[in-house]
Amino acid sequence: MVNLSEVKGTSRENRTAAHTHIKGLGLRSDGTAETAGNGFVGQTAAREACGVVVDLIRAKKMSGRAVLLAGGPGTGKTALALAVSQELGTKVPFCPIVGSEVYSTEVKKTEALMENFRRAIGLRVREMKEVYEGEVTELVPEEAENPLGGYGKTISHLILTLKSAKGTKKLRLDPSIYEAVQKERVAQGDVIYIEANTGACKRVGRSDAYATEFDLEAEEYVPVPKGDVHKKKEIVQDVTLHDLDIANARPQGGQDVMSMMGQLMKPKKTEITDKLRGEINKVVSRYIDQGIAELVPGVLFIDEVHMLDMECFTYLNRALESPISPIVILASNRGTTLIRGTQDITAAHGVPSDLLARLLIIPTHPYNPSEIQTIIRLRAKTEGLTISESALEKVAQHGVKVSLRYALQLLTPSSILAKVNGRQSIEPADVEECEDLFIDAKRSAQIVESADGAFIA
Numbered sequence: 001m002v003n004l005s006e007v008k009g010t011s012r013e014n015r016t017a018a019h020t021h022i023k024g025l026g027l028r029s030d031g032t033a034e035t036a037g038n039g040f041v042g043q044t045a046a047r048e049a050c051g052v053v054v055d056l057i058r059a060k061k062m063s064g065r066a067v068l069l070a071g072g073p074g075t076g077k078t079a080l081a082l083a084v085s086q087e088l089g090t091k092v093p094f095c096p097i098v099g100s101e102v103y104s105t106e107v108k109k110t111e112a113l114m115e116n117f118r119r120a121i122g123l124r125v126r127e128m129k130e131v132y133e134g135e136v137t138e139l140v141p142e143e144a145e146n147p148l149g150g151y152g153k154t155i156s157h158l159i160l161t162l163k164s165a166k167g168t169k170k171l172r173l174d175p176s177i178y179e180a181v182q183k184e185r186v187a188q189g190d191v192i193y194i195e196a197n198t199g200a201c202k203r204v205g206r207s208d209a210y211a212t213e214f215d216l217e218a219e220e221y222v223p224v225p226k227g228d229v230h231k232k233k234e235i236v237q238d239v240t241l242h243d244l245d246i247a248n249a250r251p252q253g254g255q256d257v258m259s260m261m262g263q264l265m266k267p268k269k270t271e272i273t274d275k276l277r278g279e280i281n282k283v284v285s286r287y288i289d290q291g292i293a294e295l296v297p298g299v300l301f302i303d304e305v306h307m308l309d310m311e312c313f314t315y316l317n318r319a320l321e322s323p324i325s326p327i328v329i330l331a332s333n334r335g336t337t338l339i340r341g342t343q344d345i346t347a348a349h350g351v352p353s354d355l356l357a358r359l360l361i362i363p364t365h366p367y368n369p370s371e372i373q374t375i376i377r378l379r380a381k382t383e384g385l386t387i388s389e390s391a392l393e394k395v396a397q398h399g400v401k402v403s404l405r406y407a408l409q410l411l412t413p414s415s416i417l418a419k420v421n422g423r424q425s426i427e428p429a430d431v432e433e434c435e436d437l438f439i440d441a442k443r444s445a446q447i448v449e450s451a452d453g454a455f456i457a
């Protein structure tokens with residue numbers, strides 16, 4: 001029996017598999033780009049521009065603005081956006097979507113856009129909570145006869161002793177807390193805290209009294225907490241507005257922030273209405289006024305933005321003007337094209353001129369042969385392939401003649417052919433064989449032209 005409830009979606013991670021070699025923008029501390037750094041090669045002006053965007057986001061000066069990455073296919077637009085998210089770190093929300101994702105038969109497209117906008121706006125909540133915190137020195141479930149009769153025993157209480165720097169406290173807790181404790185896999189010698197009001201339990205780490213001399217360990221060792229066991233403690237939580245929407249779509253539990261957050265763990269599909277969003281915005285702004293919460297505008301990245309239609313663009317314009325808005329990064333590889341949803345209006349990048357006018361546009365340029373070679377070398381290394389210099393040159397030539405993408409895509413099949421041919425490293429012959437097996441777009445088009453009648457028109 002497969003336990004589906006434990007399965008986490010990975011769709012967001014898969015998309016970046018082609019960019020695993022990119023680790024950041026590769027900028028020096030003065031903001032200038034190294035020729036090659038963090039897996040990024042060339043495209044220095046665009047990288048520096050993205051660095052400025054990152055600084056503006058960190059300084060919270062960027063909300064409600066939009067940036068467009070514009071350039072031909074395979075010039076690193078998606079890679080740049082990914083690098084921006086890596087520079088921002090995990091505390092700033094980054095929500096990547098592709099323009100075509102907003103079309104669904106179940107959800108209105110503006111609704112889908114709105115949802116993603118809210119995924120890109122973070123909220124850092126600080127709350128003073130009454131907690132019991134310390135190192136677990138005793139953890140004993142107390143059993144009792146099953147009150148409903150029958151065999152077996154039930155847990156009636158949990159006896160938990162916590163030790164802090166100032167003293168120890170023995171607690172007799174409700175069985176529901178025992179479940180929370182088990183979920184966190186708490187054992188003797190761990191440092192934990194339990195919230196007095198909600199009974200939520202959090203494992204902080206292993207007490208450093210138990211630290212071993214091994215260097216390589218997954219365990220995080222923490223000191224025994226200072227102060228009393230029973231105390232007030234500031235707890236910081238990072239959530240997005242969308243998390244709050246979901247958590248409250250079917251409210252249960254208390255009205256405090258933490259119990260809203262407790263529900264984040266149980267994903268479920270419920271309808272989020274405009275009314276609910278309005279309510280949440282009100283609560284959020286109250287928290288912000290009271291100094292409990294702080295807004296963290298993140299990034300909404302819309303790749304292939306020309307896939308949006310007129311209606312979406314109008315919505316975007318308006319959403320960018322709302323007081324809480326993330327920074328929006330758009331990317332497009334189109335020149336002048338028809339705007340989707342119109343009959344005859346064309347515009348640069350397929351973006352209407354009124355939206356274009358408010359964008360900061362960062363151009364990306366095609367790579368020169370030596371940059372292409374460096375990128376291919378990097379990619380081969382990331383994929384764990386060995387390739388001879390002459391074969392590398394051959395692949396790079398394709399990068400120049402056809403496209404960087406085509407060249408990168410030749411790598412894996414070439415390595416398989418090399419193995420079939422009994423070689424450890426890729427040689428020019430393997431690349432050659434591969435070119436014949438997998439043709440590029442231009443050659444394919446030629447075949448279509450010349451094989452008049454063989455294809456269905």
Ligand SMILES: Nc1ncnc2c1ncn2[C@@H]1O[C@H](COP(=O)(O)OP(=O)(O)OP(=O)(O)O)[C@@H](O)[C@H]1O
Nearest residue numbers: 018019039040041043073074075076077078079333
């Ligand atoms: N400057 C670079 N340094 C290293 N790798 C790069 C660089 N530019 C692009 N790449 C890699 O080349 C491939 C194509 O780049 P990417 O997907 O970012 O292009 P794109 O501009 O988004 O193209 P498209 O318009 O077709 O979506 C990716 O695997 C990317 O990681």
Ligand SMILES: [Mg+2]
Nearest residue numbers: 077078303331
């Ligand atoms: Mg792209």
